[in-house]
Amino acid sequence: MDNKWLETLQAALDEAEMILVGLGEEWEEKRLFKDDAAFQAGRQYLDENDLTWLIPAWNDYCLTRVDSKAAEALDNLRRFLGEKNYFVISTSASRLIAATPWHEGRLVMPCGTSDKKQCGSDYEKKVMPLTDEEQKKLFCLMEELWKLSEEGTDPDQQAQAGGIDLRDQANKILGTCDVCGRDYRLNTVYTDDYREEGYLTQWNLYTKWLQGTLNRKLLILELGVGLQFSTIIRFPFEKIAFYNQKCRFYRINEKLYQLTPELREKGISVSKNVVDCFAALC
Template sequence: MNNQMDLIKSKIEEAEYILVGCGLGFENTESIAEEVIYKPLATIDINGKAKLQEELQDEEAVNWIHQILVNYYNKQNTLEVYSKLYELVKDKNYFILSMNTSELIMQSGLDQSKIVMPCGNEGLFQCSKSCTHNIHLNNEYVENFVGQLPEIIKSIKSGESVKAYLPYCKECNEPLTFNVRANVDNYVEEGYLPQWQKYMEWLSRTLNRKLLLIELEVNFTLPSLIRWPFEKNSYLKNKAFLVRVNH
């Protein structure tokens, strides 16, 4: 193991470019206590999704409120693994390709202009019916919604529908939803395409350079996104080196 670690460290030190692929298993969010995520509802004694369900008896409302609370938490926090990744590559010419969709990576110190998230970004809304390719930052909506949550929950308990508090598409008046591939039938790719173009341009500059490719918890989910391209790059480029790290 020590020999492997020494080899990886030496490859990091000598690399001119570092490309990091973060798989779905890289974010271990199960370790985050639900009561921490539900802290905005502590004043009304709701400390988790089960308690919220008990209070509202409305699955649609519970699911939406839970998504917003998780999103609100992710906008303000990061994970230790992301902080360690930042320390690892901060002085290098790097790019991060992530299959994750949360905003936890954004608070890590990693340069957001060097991150691409093809599977979606929970910091963006799109039309749930994909009637338009427009995307919208959701920071203001999430902050306002969480600030009003005690009153919203009180209204829902009194019989009002959560639909009164959802964001809506200005074109077709259908609800907006998170710009995440797994959430919608028609994923609006405009959320990540500008960054993908930057990634492609960055990758083109690694030709004939010492390129280190690092896979972090990458399995065979969507192998065409990270696993196969990383293998191809390490095979075709004489100065490229591929490292796979799993739990």
């Protein structure tokens, strides 16, 4: 790998007083399984059966089936940031990102994560972490969906034939709210009635932290962020970089690496996959 950009990045990190890190969908490594027929069949089943709220869990599961270095790359990134004053924001709902031991309170995931569940009621605003047992059950459910998808078995026909009813299991898997009687769903943007309470406390810390960056030497790392949720990371980061006179901006992205003309002086764009970049870091 051509490592010149990496040397400048190390220097930029050393100089920076604060580091703003944006993580996007490239960390989910869909490139490794998106063309797999079983992945596609499973995804289609979720889409067609009102189970889109399980998409993040399906993505997380499919990642466990392939040889991905995403976890290692995230840990390398964390170690690279070291004791610096950083804040991480993610548009991905990946469990790996949620599970990485960043500095306490320095991660915000506005699109939610599949390790929390919610009841959709407006009154209770209830969001809570999944128990270990629920995590395990969810994994087994995804495993079952994979098995059926791989065999080309229609889950509904299996249910009609007296086998496991996948849809029914999915709807009951996280239990039922004892106040309003709704079935719990994962707390992510893929769930109807997404409860933003799951990340708002962190969001408040994040916006306060951002206010403190204005006259500081700021390093912005936009890593593998696409355009799907562009108002969360891509556009705001460009704006922050534009207004901060002491800012350095790195955009690493396999496909969407181009910089806007205003940022060319402050910015460096690296047209590489972020997982490859940080997995190779040592």
